[in-house]
Amino acid sequence: MLRYIAQRILAAIPVMGFVALFVFLLLRLSPGDPAAIIxxxxxxxxxxxxxxxxxxxNEPIYTQFFDWVSRLLQGDFGxxxxxGTPVIDMIMGRLEPTVSLALTTIxxxxxxxVPLGVIAAWKHGTLIDRLVMAISVLGFSVPVFVIAYVMIQVFAMNLKWLPxxxxxxxxxxxxxxxxxxxxxxxxxxLLYIALIARITRTSMLEVMGEDYVRTARAKGLREGRVLMRHALRNCAVPIVTVIGIGFALIISGVVVTESVFNLPGIGRLTVDAVLARDYPVIQAVILLASLVYVVINLLIDIAYVLLDPRIRYA
Amino acid sequence: MLDGMKALARMPARRGARAALMAAAATAVMGVGLPAQAETLRVVMHSALRVLDPIITTAYMSRNHGYMVFDTLLALDENFEIKPQMAESYSVSEDGLTWTFKLRDGLMFHDGAPVTSEDAIASLARWGQRDGMGQKMMDYVSEMVAVDDATFEIKLKEPYGLLPGSIAKPSSNVPFIMPKRLAETPASEPIAEQIGSGPFTFKQDEFQPGVLTVYEKFEDYKPRDEEPSWASGGKVVKVDRVEWVVMADAQTALNALMSDEIDYWESPPYDLLPILETNPELEMRVINKMGSTTIGRPNFLHPPFDNKAVRQAAMVALNQQDIMDAMIGNPDYYKICGAMFLCDTPLETAVGAEGVLEKDDLDKAKAMLAESGYDGTPVVIMHPTDVGTLRTQPVVAAQALRDAGFTVDLQAMDWQTLVGRRASQAPIADGGWNMFFTTWVGADVFNPIANNMVNGRGPDGGGWFGWPDLPKAEELRDAYARAGTTEEQAAIAAELQALAYDEVMYIPGGQFTAPAAWTTSVKGVLDGPAPFFWNISKE
Incomplete structure (x- = not known):
């Protein structure tokens, strides 16, 4: 397992290098001139x-690239x-709102x-199941900014409970x-509830028909124990995958949510930097986002092993 | 931390909200947090402050920042009269060749150093490298010498009546005075510190680009005794702290203002004004009465606008009413104005503009186009879709030109792409362009020297994007700079305007204002060419 993790970390290095090169070239070949903006x-x-x-x-692109990479390797993001603010300070200042939002949301x-998904699967075909699925469809379908404005209108403007x-x-x-x-x-x-509840329900429905669930029931186990211990645990892999990807999505920036609630997070930093052609900032946040995806994918893979003993990495 | 979040997350939403509020109240009672709210003015500006050096850039946010941190030698009042600001007095010799400035006693920079003549000279010299009016002034300056710590002279090669008007320039680039050690920074490099002698100090440690800018009252600032008027007079600071909070979403800013989470909103969008107007707890007023103008700029270098007759046909095809209706909508906030140096200014004139932009004259435009020799070459109009105040004009112009018989290629892009591309003098096939629109605040275009669009220096002599090569325009600008009386200046400005219309140096799209909004607890908001935060108190 340790060897596998080491291999994955080593494999991440060329991935990050490719991302760095790609982002750098893409920015330099895109229209826009930071000098004109200044x-x-x-x-x-x-x-x-x-x-x-x-x-x-005015330097050749390859000179600019190697200058940037050499400083990057020394831990200097420019x-x-x-x-004129150090990029690392800008990113660190924006990480807390984004990480906080990601953790509380997830x-x-x-x-x-997860309980909604389990209940929906358990009560498959009933009114409860349909209700859970209706909530899921609603969560998927309504744009985030609409939900955000409704929340603000109700809880902040009318009830005055929250800022x-x-x-x-x-x-x-x-x-x-x-x-x-x-x-x-x-x-x-709401969006993530919809996502996770649907995956949980679908996965639970798949395993509920498996022999080992029937066996557990035949042994006389209580339904709650059957659901939580025998069924849900075997659904964990797809659920963890969705949760992991969802977490990475939030960390790499949820611009609309950040804008509507004026959260100074990574998403707004990225958009502002792109609109202003602030090359060092764009390059750093995209590298950071890539790193987050690499790390979370690794953690998901490790979680697979812990959750499902049948999975082994050579 | 995670446990706390989980605990909170497990609560029903309503209970969680109440618990959070109780915790917040407890925190407030315990006195944790910032200084008392009544002493902090929370403001949403029109944009984020990004470039801190107000000399290296003409960005209005940098200018606004400059007015907080720095001060000026002279300043314009609301009647366009030049008043001493940091200067105690200023005078000119009988031959008009030596201007003498004496600084007020007790002026001090935020680092405790006194303001001296050397600081003023170095600051003017750096500004004179960057600013259009400054460059023109420096053409006439032979030397600037310090007589003593508080007195300095500007010696000229020949009389230059615009000198005080240049130093009192109210908008970008404003000749702010900074310490000599900062003013000696090359004009292409930003200054390293924000140390000025203005009424507010800049809190570098709290500055978060794109999020928050914080200023505190400069306790050692010595305001003048006169009443404040525009950028002149007593800059008396009545709050402890001013916070510029960036809000990317206008609806959020509106909600925050109505919930007392912010006190002042510099530039609400026009479509939200009806909501603000009906709220009794808010006040709204146009601060910059001179307002702004939007303009279309043709590129003189490439077909079809290298042909004067085609440019004239295009100008007649457009009309300000359509542009203003699409851009502003509410006639309370715009006016049809053909004066290139704007209406309600000392240089207002309709010369050259009569009947050109005030009405829909499509038949005339078609006839002019037919006679111009236009061969159907597409007109490439750059269309910035991400800036609310700039996204409508190109669409209106494109349709008007099509109606007149032009072939139009309306190319959508973001504003920063446009800013980069407009600097290109390349042919259209290689990334060039034919026309773009922009806006200027009135104080940037209200005379022939400040107004970059009547610069006729061409593509190789320092001309502005579009590059008309018109030596006659430069002759008139020089004559304006030398003119001794306001009557003479007005006559020259009118002649220049007539030339600019004839050549279609640019197409004025109308003059407009934008109100600011604030809560009724905010008192003492001043009019000005930029938003000022002295004289404002909170009740």
Whole structure:
């Protein structure tokens, strides 16, 4: 197992290298000029040229690439072309809102969606099953921003229970943190409840017909034990996969949710950087997103082994 | 941490919300957090502050930031009169060749250093490398010398009546005064620190680009005794702290304003104004009465707009009413104005504009196009789809041009792609362009020197994108700069406007204003060419 993990980590290195090269080339070949953005509307061509020169944008692309990679290997992500702020500081400042939202959303979604999925499978074909599926379809179908605005209107504007927007670090107190993360979490959770509940239900229906479930029932086990111990555990692999991918999706940025609730997360940082052609920031956040996917895929694979003893990695 | 989240997550939503509120209240009672809310003004500006150096860029957010942190030697008041600001006084010699400036006593930078003549000279020199009006002024300057710590002279090669007007320039780039050590930074590099002598200090440690910018009252700032008027007069700060909070979503900003989570919103979109207007707990007013203008700029280098007759046909095909209706919608906030140096300014004139842009004159445009020799070459119009104030004009223009008989290629892109592409002088087939639209605040176009679009320096002499090569325009701009009286200036400006219309240097699309909104607890909001945060208090 350890050997497998080491192999996977080693295999991630060329993946990250390819991502770095691809992102770098894509940005340099895309239209847009950071010098023009810095200089503003009234800049003359001479002024633009002077700024390009200072930023090194006049250097050949391969020189710019190797400069960037060599600094990257020393742990230097560079500074924002526009604000001059170190990129690593910008990313670290944006990680907490994003990670917080990802954790609260996924935890809440699991707590609600897995029991819903199990119940729907157990009561297959009944009104409860149809109700759960209807909720799932609704969660999938309604755009996140619609749910977000409804949540704000009800809980913030009408009932005045929660603030409209913003983020407070958990280190500033659990109360302020919770009251600001509550609405974005609820909004995003609906989507993940739909996703996880459907997968749970489908997987449970598959295993409920298996011999070992019939055997468990034949042994006289209580239905709850049959469902949770014999059926659900054997459904864990697809459920964990969906949860893992969902977590990675949130970490790499949920722009609409972040924008509507004014959460200063990775998604907004990415979009702002792309619109401003802030190359060092875009390159760093995309590398980070790639790293998150690599790590989460690895963790999912490890979880497979822990959850299903039949799976072995050579 | 995770356990706490799980516990909270297990609660029913309503109970969880109540628990969260109780915890928040407990935190507030315990006095944890920022200074008292009443002393913090929370503001949503029109955009995020990204570039901190207000000299290296003309971005309006950087200009607004500059007004917080830095101060100016002179400033314009609301009557367009030039007033001393950091200067105690200024005078010109009888021969008009030496201007003497004396600084006020007690001016201090945020790092505790006194403001000296050397700081002012270095700041003007750096601004003079970047700004159009500054460059023109520097053409006339032979040297700037410090007489003593508080007095300096600007010696000229020949009289230049626009000198005080240039130094009092209210919009980008504003000649802000900074410490000499910062002002000696090359003009193509941003300054390393935000140390000024303005009414607010910049909190570098709390700055999060794209999220939050924080200023605190500069306790040692010495405001002038006069009443504030535009950027002149006493800049008395009445709050402890100003926070510029970035909100990407306008609906969120609206909700936040109505919930008292923010105090001031610089630029609500027009379609949300009816909601704001009917809310008794909010106030709304146009701060920048001069407003802004939107313009279409043809590219003089490539067909079909290298042909003056084709440009004239295109101008007649467009009309400001359609552009303003699509862009602004509410006539309370726009006016049809053919004055290139804007309406309600000292240089307002309709010369050259009569009957050109004020009405739909499609038949005339068709006839002019038929006589122009237009061969059907497509007109490439760049269409930025991501900026609310710029996405409508190209669509209106494209349809009007099609109706007049033009072939139009409307190319959608984001604004930053447009900004990069418009710098290209390449032929259309190699990524060039024929026309784009942009907007300017009035203070950036209200005279022939500030207004970049009447610059006739061409593609190789420092012309602005579109590059008209019109030596006559430069002669008139020089004459304007030398003019001794306002009457003479107005006459030259009118002649330049007539030339600009005849050549179609640009197509004015109308003049518009945008109101700001704030809660009724906010008092003392000032008018100005930019949003100012001195004189504002919270009750």
């Amino acid at each position: 200089a503003g509307d009234a800049a003359t061509p001479e002024q633009l040229e002077a700024i390009r020169e200072r930023l090194g944008l 500074t924002s072309i526009l604000s 935890v809440l979604a699991i707590l609600i969606a 409209v927007q913003g983020f407070k670090s958990i280190f500033d107190g659990v109360g302020p943190f919770a009251e600001r993360i509550a609405l974005p979490t609820l909004t995003l959770t």
